[in-house]
Amino acid sequence: MTVNEFMMILDSKPLAEVLKEYPIGWDFLANFRLNNLANELPFSQALLKVDDEALAEFGLDRFGALKSFGAFLEQFTPKENPLEEVKSITISGGWNKSRTPENISLTISAGEIISIVGPTGSGKSRLLNDIECLAQGDTLTGRRILVNGAELDDLQRFEMEGKLVAQLSQNMNFVMDLTVREFLEMHAKCRLTPNVGEVVAICFQRANQLAGEKFSEDTLVTQLSGGQSRALMIADTAYMSDSPIILIDEIENAGINRRQAIGLLAKREKIIFVSTHDPLLALSAHKRIIIKNGGIAKVISISEEEKESLGVIENLDNTMQRLRTALRAGELIHMKDLSEPSS
Amino acid sequence: MKLITVAGPPSSGKTSVILKLIECMNCAKGSIGVVKFDCLTSFDNLSYEEAGIPVQTGFSGKICPDHYFVSNIEDAVQWGVESGFELLITESAGLCNRCSPYIRGILAVCVIDNLSGVNTPRKIGPMLKFADIVVVTKGDIVSQAEREVFAFNIRQVNSAAKVIFVNGITGQGAFILAKYLQQAVEIQSLTDTKLRFTTPAAVCSYCTGETKIGAPYQMGMMKKMEFKNL
């Protein structure tokens, strides 16, 4: 429905009916301190009883209020999401810092995991930036990022409004003063999710599976440990975020099951880039991009040998986890702890 | 010359964003100027000068910064035109949540940060409501979910604006903002253009220096609260 159609409804249907159909409209009324309108009347008529002064404080006149309400309802009505249609992205090469062409075209499909490796300052973050702003030969690397094989014009780039890419990094924390449940419910509401209870429950359950230490729904998000926070962020990104692309920057020693976490995101048909030097993460990817001197030097598909080694690496990693847990519990470390668990 | 007005609460990242923005615009040195409107003190001129950006700073002192902005913006534009700038950016810190130094037809950017609390967008008022572009900073230190909730709350009060995430430290996102700002229109003067929203009425006795409390001292335009009997 268009803004005009919403305005017509607001002009003819009793407000109570409109609010019943679009409960989010309550938010609009609250934002303009219009919570006490005569609901049995259509919005435009109920508005006649409101002081000019009260509306003017918000810079509105009656028609302006009607128009704003119409635009608001239009904005928050779930619509076809163009982002769901992102099936692949293609990185079309530019040049490195010495202006040598990259000569590459790499297409990545939904569900694929790509790791990015290279020394500090080599250009890993630059590549992630190019992806985020959907570079079209207009950044300093000259790269082009195609979506579903096509170039994008500026208008389409603006339309994405930063929703194309979700990010996850070591520095991120929760700042809201909410419990885990309230937090998830709030996010679900913003996503205009129809089955809030269900989504919240699954997010909570998955987050707990990923976290080393369990937590309850009533924990304040600000009181979660680093690992628990990361686990909640990943489950939340997997089940509630719109964004088809996920950029993960260094979640090395996160106290969560990293491999499972990445797998969970991939299962949700996201395109995943992980900038990392963590062997477990780097080898969990289908391909890895080697960055040198600002350019993509090589793209390696994971070999059979590397795939096999992943099991061994995971055991090493589990051993380290066990040692950490033991130390935390005040136990002594024995040589036998260093070998694989017999179970 | 093009003109862009940037406003936002103190420490939201306005200066950082403007600096990164100018970096992205790839213009000749000295072709972009900044006018900073502040209340009492400001060290922003140092940041701009360090980056080689011509800057003028004005202090509103005891006058409402909005009134101060309106009475000086045309002079600022003339300074910019005479200095031969291609682009002039104004930075002003909204202090009362009633401020909104936006002009019709001139691109208006509001900068707010993710750390200010998820409900802040609903409290900011005209400064957010009348902006064309809302830049959200400090996304690097909060979760993706909180960024999304924050953006949602922005759209609740301003459904028409573009919301752009910019990292004021690394400049991530500034590029797309720069692209967007290319739409700014050429002007030579602002005379006869209009503000998008009335400036706060500041004409009571307290505006002019009264300090005593009580009815006999309250003069001019007053707005009284209503207290109901219990």
Ligand SMILES: Nc1nc2c(ncn2[C@@H]2O[C@H](COP(=O)(O)OP(=O)(O)O)[C@@H](O)[C@H]2O)c(=O)[nH]1
């Ligand atoms: N972590 C982080 N800090 C930021 C970001 N943007 C700005 N800052 C910091 O926030 C503080 C205030 O920024 P400033 O640009 O002076 O804000 P202004 O008062 O609005 O001009 C400075 O210490 C900046 O370094 C950001 O995106 N992320």
Ligand SMILES: Nc1ncnc2c1ncn2[C@@H]1O[C@H](COP(=O)(O)OP(=O)(O)O)[C@@H](O)[C@H]1O
């Ligand atoms: N192809 C390139 N051409 C020019 N400069 C580049 C290129 N790639 C990266 N850079 C620059 O090199 C610097 C370091 O890159 P960055 O992405 O931060 O490295 P990393 O994340 O790997 O530590 C940045 O200033 C970046 O803009």
Ligand SMILES: [Mg+2]
């Ligand atoms: Mg980096």
Ligand SMILES: [Mg+2]
């Ligand atoms: Mg500043």
Ligand SMILES: [Zn+2]
């Ligand atoms: Zn003010």
Ligand SMILES: [Zn+2]
């Ligand atoms: Zn006063």
